[in-house]
Amino acid sequence: MANWKINMLTRSPWVFHLAAASCNNCDIEILDLLTPRHDVERFGIVLVGSIKHADVLLVTGCVNRKNVARIKRLYDEAPKPILVVAIGACACSGNMFRTGYQFAGPFDKIIPVHAYVPGCPPKPEAMIDGVVKLITKLKNK
Amino acid sequence: MEKKEVIVPIGPYHPLLEEPEFFKLFCEGEKVVGIDWIAGYNHRGIEKISEGKSYDQVPFLVERICGICSTSHPLAYVNAVENLVGLEIPERAKYIRTFIAEMERIHSHLLWVGLAGHFLGYNTVFMWAWKWREPTLDIMELVTGNRGNYGIMCPGGVRRDMSEEDFPFVQSKLDDIKTKVEMLTKAVLDDPVLLARLKGVGILTAQDIHNYGAVGPVARASGVAIDVRRDDPYAAYNMLDWEMVVVTEGDMLARAKVRLLEIFQSIKIVEQCMARLKEIKGDIVVKVREVPPGEGIGHAEAPRGECFHYVRSDGTNRPIRHKIRAPSYVCIPTFEKSVVGGQIADALICLAGVDPCYCCTERLSAVAENGKTLDGETLLRLSVEKTEALKAKGTPV
Numbered sequence A: 001m002a003n004w005k006i007n008m009l010t011r012s013p014w015v016f017h018l019a020a021a022s023c024n025n026c027d028i029e030i031l032d033l034l035t036p037r038h039d040v041e042r043f044g045i046v047l048v049g050s051i052k053h054a055d056v057l058l059v060t061g062c063v064n065r066k067n068v069a070r071i072k073r074l075y076d077e078a079p080k081p082i083l084v085v086a087i088g089a090c091a092c093s094g095n096m097f098r099t100g101y102q103f104a105g106p107f108d109k110i111i112p113v114h115a116y117v118p119g120c121p122p123k124p125e126a127m128i129d130g131v132v133k134l135i136t137k138l139k140n141k
Numbered sequence B: 001m002e003k004k005e006v007i008v009p010i011g012p013y014h015p016l017l018e019e020p021e022f023f024k025l026f027c028e029g030e031k032v033v034g035i036d037w038i039a040g041y042n043h044r045g046i047e048k049i050s051e052g053k054s055y056d057q058v059p060f061l062v063e064r065i066c067g068i069c070s071t072s073h074p075l076a077y078v079n080a081v082e083n084l085v086g087l088e089i090p091e092r093a094k095y096i097r098t099f100i101a102e103m104e105r106i107h108s109h110l111l112w113v114g115l116a117g118h119f120l121g122y123n124t125v126f127m128w129a130w131k132w133r134e135p136t137l138d139i140m141e142l143v144t145g146n147r148g149n150y151g152i153m154c155p156g157g158v159r160r161d162m163s164e165e166d167f168p169f170v171q172s173k174l175d176d177i178k179t180k181v182e183m184l185t186k187a188v189l190d191d192p193v194l195l196a197r198l199k200g201v202g203i204l205t206a207q208d209i210h211n212y213g214a215v216g217p218v219a220r221a222s223g224v225a226i227d228v229r230r231d232d233p234y235a236a237y238n239m240l241d242w243e244m245v246v247v248t249e250g251d252m253l254a255r256a257k258v259r260l261l262e263i264f265q266s267i268k269i270v271e272q273c274m275a276r277l278k279e280i281k282g283d284i285v286v287k288v289r290e291v292p293p294g295e296g297i298g299h300a301e302a303p304r305g306e307c308f309h310y311v312r313s314d315g316t317n318r319p320i321r322h323k324i325r326a327p328s329y330v331c332i333p334t335f336e337k338s339v340v341g342g343q344i345a346d347a348l349i350c351l352a353g354v355d356p357c358y359c360c361t362e363r364l365s366a367v368a369e370n371g372k373t374l375d376g377e378t379l380l381r382l383s384v385e386k387t388e389a390l391k392a393k394g395t396p397v
């Protein structure tokens, strides 16, 4: 990816939140980031309603056989480059659902993932930390 | 001119909803004339996975059914196992269970108030409610060690004891929540904007509730007084003093009122639990050594209504059948009644009124093809064929 493009991304990243088959807790913690206690909008991080506006894709939950095609399609529709952050144990590895008949592989088998935030659910602080680490790494590249 | 229906799709990845689900609204102009619901985007096959886990491991699995009711499912499950074994748990454990379950109700109802505001485009309510929900999470983190998925229930008792040293902190946070929620309740129930959007919208009569078999706050907002905590007490509910909140209007405002007023009842219960926990000392768990063959049922009043678990054992250390029915499963169909005939702009708030939880519901799906329901054998054959076809194509299965 061209460096100037990444630099543009890291200034005020707009995020799109994609919940695959999740238990909701990770999604709630993501929404929690926007509310007054953490308030990431201070840093220019905004949750957007359309993937076409997004710089960062936050994915939660495990992929199941029904939504795998939709996830691929959403990723294809996203403007590139896009950074993908897998939030929660489900998105990183499948958690305890990996043995289920409906499980269709962890996220990084479906779409490229740039950062992993493990935890079930990860604390909001951990999510901020994950995004900050990703951005610093990209900037110093 | 012939009438034309327009289909408005909501989902499966919709900016407003956090979970994937797919609703089709059939509209004529501004009026909704029908709905359809397509489920399965959130299905993880939990009942099946549960059959491969030992009795002690299942609570960790069932609390991951849903992050918001992450106490109700384990609680219903342990009730089922204790029913199967015929076990009486220590009194201290009962109060700890009640404490956690009621704290969860407070956080869930505040979360709902916030989301309802968000659905109406009234983000001030969203921000307020979620700001004042944080103290409950702080209490949970202190008591159980995690902000969600508490991992506290186990068959025979609870995993972690509460310490008396924490009570002053919990009490101060509770006082904080109480004053804030009082303010919020007044603000929500007096706000002209919210009244205009909520009053008289999505009315469900008591008869509708019976027809759909709806439970929880949805039923109690339509004057149907059902609550598992009173009707079939589990944990410590029969030893505590609290009241069921029932209102009769049956509209969206009534549902908001029930949930807001229940928060105060929950605070009352939590305070009583703390007072009793100071007096009762002793064990918090009895060991379950052996699970005899048989069946057990258990239920718990989740923030959204009755949550039901059924466990069958053949004498080994794993359940051979585990059936789960979440409250949203019976509540979501009432959406059809409340939204059809109304304005399309009210559709989302009607949906929010049910407080639907799709990750709970999607343990179950009925499959129909061309209007006829398929039986188990056909489904199995279709599934095997499809898996083979996918494998042949090289898709990860």
Ligand code: SF4
Residues within 6 Å of the ligand: A022, A023, A024, A025, A026, A027, A060, A061, A062, A087, A088, A089, A090, A091, A095, A119, A120, A121, A122, B064, B067, B149
């Ligand atoms: S990682 Fe845990 S909290 Fe997050 S979606 Fe999965 S089960 Fe839920």
